Amino acid sequence: MDLQSTADRSVRLSRQREAALAKAVELVTELKYTEAAETLAPLVKDFDAVGNLTRAAEAMFWTAYCHEKLDHRTQAEDLYRLVVRKYPQTAASRQAAGRLSRLEPE
Amino acid sequence: MRAEPEQPDGRLEHLLRRWGAEEAATEAQPGPLPIAAARRPVPQRVKWGPFVLRWLPLAASLVLLAGAAGMFLAAKYGPPDRGRARAARPSEKRETRRLRAELTRATGELKASRTALAEAEQLIAKQSKLFKGNEQLRADLELARIEFRERDADLRKEIRGLNEHLTAAKAQLDAEIEKRVAPLKKTIADKETELEKAVASLKQSEKQLGDLTKDLAAARQEQKKLRERLDSEAARLRRMHETASAGRLRAETRLSAMQAQQHVLRGMLQRRYLAAGAPGAAGVRARQLAARKNHLLRRCAELRRRAHSKSARKLLDTLEVVLTRLDLLDANKSSEADAFTASVKRVGLIPRIDEVLLAGDEGPAALAWLLETQLVLMGM
Numbered sequence: 227m228d229l230q231s232t233a234d235r236s237v238r239l240s241r242q243r244e245a246a247l248a249k250a251v252e253l254v255t256e257l258k259y260t261e262a263a264e265t266l267a268p269l270v271k272d273f274d275a276v277g278n279l280t281r282a283a284e285a286m287f288w289t290a291y292c293h294e295k296l297d298h299r300t301q302a303e304d305l306y307r308l309v310v311r312k313y314p315q316t317a318a319s320r321q322a323a324g325r326l327s328r329l330e331p332e
Numbered sequence: 333m334r335a336e337p338e339q340p341d342g343r344l345e346h347l348l349r350r351w352g353a354e355e356a357a358t359e360a361q362p363g364p365l366p367i368a369a370a371r372r373p374v375p376q377r378v379k380w381g382p383f384v385l386r387w388l389p390l391a392a393s394l395v396l397l398a399g400a401a402g403m404f405l406a407a408k409y410g411p412p413d414r415g416r417a418r419a420a421r422p423s424e425k426r427e428t429r430r431l432r433a434e435l436t437r438a439t440g441e442l443k444a445s446r447t448a449l450a451e452a453e454q455l456i457a458k459q460s461k462l463f464k465g466n467e468q469l470r471a472d473l474e475l476a477r478i479e480f481r482e483r484d485a486d487l488r489k490e491i492r493g494l495n496e497h498l499t500a501a502k503a504q505l506d507a508e509i510e511k512r513v514a515p516l517k518k519t520i521a522d523k524e525t526e527l528e529k530a531v532a533s534l535k536q537s538e539k540q541l542g543d544l545t546k547d548l549a550a551a552r553q554e555q556k557k558l559r560e561r562l563d564s565e566a567a568r569l570r571r572m573h574e575t576a577s578a579g580r581l582r583a584e585t586r587l588s589a590m591q592a593q594q595h596v597l598r599g600m601l602q603r604r605y606l607a608a609g610a611p612g613a614a615g616v617r618a619r620q621l622a623a624r625k626n627h628l629l630r631r632c633a634e635l636r637r638r639a640h641s642k643s644a645r646k647l648l649d650t651l652e653v654v655l656t657r658l659d660l661l662d663a664n665k666s667s668e669a670d671a672f673t674a675s676v677k678r679v680g681l682i683p684r685i686d687e688v689l690l691a692g693d694e695g696p697a698a699l700a701w702l703l704e705t706q707l708v709l710m711g712m
Binding site: 248251252256257280287291318321 | 633649
């Protein structure tokens, strides 16, 4: 019974995190970068904590993207690099590498 | 000697007659009016008294009778003087006869005097009664006068008090009236001033109203002309509108046909584009592969730097996010695909791309990129 409730709670929390990430990405789509970055930052730790690396990588990528659009170039590059290094096998890692290549001087 | 005895009797008669005449006159004379008599000071008369008045004539008659008897006896029984007595006998007889006649006459007068005395007594009684009545009337009159004076004094005093009270009340009333009237006067003055102002304002308003009436009449004339022109113009516009409506209907028909044709062409173009970019793939995966193969994201960054308008830059920013989300999308999860499709529709990307394409303000590379991006996102 405890295991079931723990699982239910875990599922519920997972859905809450997914919804929070989807909402943050919608904010990015609406070009509300500051608000989106504030929402995304804690989600990285949350996804990391539960071992959802794909979503953790996406959250970190979108955080870096917001910083890039807010002209926080150093922070953006650091986060892109972190995504590439920390989550190498993810689509976010590939996107981060592409963004990083366009940010770094040729 | 003969006249002397007659003189007292004559004087007495004369006195009695005079007294009787005076009494009769006094009795016959009407008494003074009570008020006039009361006002006039009453002279202090010598009062004989009823007793004296009653017995005085009788006493006088008795004295007169005694005198006559004395004279008769002296003549008859005097000292004898024979020589002379014989010589004087005829004269004594005459004297005796005369005295007898005198006595007879005196006796008659005494009777008359008694009758007069009785009448006088009656008169005296009557007069006494009248006198008493008069005295009572005078006393009553005096009492009434005193009461009247007291009453008059009281009334005068009361009138004086009332007058003083009335004067004081009048003064107080005047003060009160003045006190109450003063603010009313001020209010009336203020109201009059306001009224004058209002009248002046009314006159001004009337003048303005007159001007406005004239203007209104002119405006009505102008309005009438304008209405006529408007009606004419409306009729003309109605005809134009009918013509335009017919043209619009034809154009809409043609546009619908062209849109259908365009839709078909776009569909064909999209299929060929996706087939060229992602051979053998379908759905979200085909769109992801086509976008990657055609480097839409990298080209987007270059185009954004060269975009002319702010709206174009904003659209490119949004499209970059959308293409990035498409690239990160897990094609195996339909829920993610559905959420992505809903977001694209909510943002209204396809119509916005059409607007920029139709405007034609951007360069050929940008237009080509927008068209490719529309082909990738279309139909989702």
